Amino acid sequence: MTSFTVRAPASSANLGPGFDSLGLSVPLYTTLRVTPQEVTEVVPLGPELEGTPADEGNYVYRAMELAAGRARRPLPPARVEIETEVPLARGLGSSAAALVAGIVAGNELLGRPLSDEQVLDVAAREEGHPDNVAPALFGGIVVATLDKLGTHYVRLDPPANLGVTVLIPDFELSTSKARAVLPGEYSRADAVHALSHAALLAAALAQGRLDLLRHAMQDYIHQIWRAPLVPGLSDILEEAHRHGALGAALSGAGPTVLCFHDTRENTERLHRYLHGVMTKNGLTGRVLDLPIDTRGTVVERQQQGSPVKD
Structure with missing residues (x-):
């Protein structure tokens, strides 16, 4: 061969x-x-x-x-x-x-x-x-x-005009550590919230409903528990949409944070915001725009x- x-x-x-x-x-x-x-x-x-x-x-x-x-x-x-x-x-x-x-x-x-x-x-x-x-x-x-x-x-296939912006901090976070902070049990309300939002997110991505991403990407299963391990994560999840993001999420177990953006729009404002979050929290790292x-x-x-x- x-x-x-x-x-x-x-x-x-x-x-x-x-x-x-x-x-x-x-x-x-x-x-x-x-x-x-x-x-x-x-x-x-x-x-x-x-x-x-x-x-x-x-x-x-x-x-x-x-x-x-x-x-x-x-x-x-x-x-x-x-x-x-x-x-x-x-x-x-x-x-x-x-x-x-x-x-x-x-x-x-x-x-x-x-x-x-x-x-x-x-x-x-x-x-x-x-x-x-x-x-x-x-x-x-x-x-x-x-x-x-x-x-x-x-x-x-990715919806038309959907791009990704990632903030990659210069510190590591092991998956085992990020999983260790998750609770052993969840309430029925949290389970229903997770199921409904995951279903909405899959449907929004399938139909190209970029307007729904901010709402569909809400999560109570893992992000709120991992937020103390990733300085600035809570701020980004709450505020990134005000700076040009279509929605935001912790990438995997972190510490990278992912934001969706509309590729027809300039991402300079989003980049400034994400760099500002890092500076506020004493972090260094990279912010990259990537296609899927x-x-x-x-x-x-x-x-x-x-x-x-x-």
Whole structure:
């Protein structure tokens, strides 16, 4: 087999009320270059991956082995070079991008015995929820569930004129820490609020009702509990719409915050506001405007000196 490259995008999960079930992909990528050879080599590259294992204990390589395990076949040896643009522990699906890229790479190395649906199921069961891995695999906006019967999903193309602005602080927040602050039980009122708003959000995104996003993205399940871990989050959730945002949410477990914007409008005012929130709270970070990635994970094979994309 010839060498190939796998590129998986970052993702933003939950989008407010869609806890563990709704996400979208953005164009920051984890890239693997895989070359079949006699012995296995794992080569993390770049500052983001400094200190990560350079052997078969690497998370990406373990993900490749998950594909082999589901296919019940041994994984052929290869050189695996890993690079990423996705900041680690920032709520942008860095582990999901690595997991999906690894499973897809392992499946490619084995000759693709697994279907896309099987790849998704392997990833969702390893991650414990499908909200990051589904958009990382398929691109766009994805609503997905995980149960004992399988992983089920609906992919939506992004509505016209919907863009994303992300505030990425310069501090890390582990998913385990962000999950530890969540309560063990919720009231019926909070459950009804979550269900109704998640349904409204999915319907608004499906029909391009950008006017409903601010209302649909309200959440009482996780954001209010995680707000003390992310200085300025409460202010952004309450006030961002006054500065040009269509709606705002904590991205995944945080600390990144996502705002939707109308791509026909200038985002300078929103950027000023978000930078002001960081300054007020003694934080540093980046504010980026991003489109929604619609391709998901892409495989490019080298064939007779020319790349062939799948």
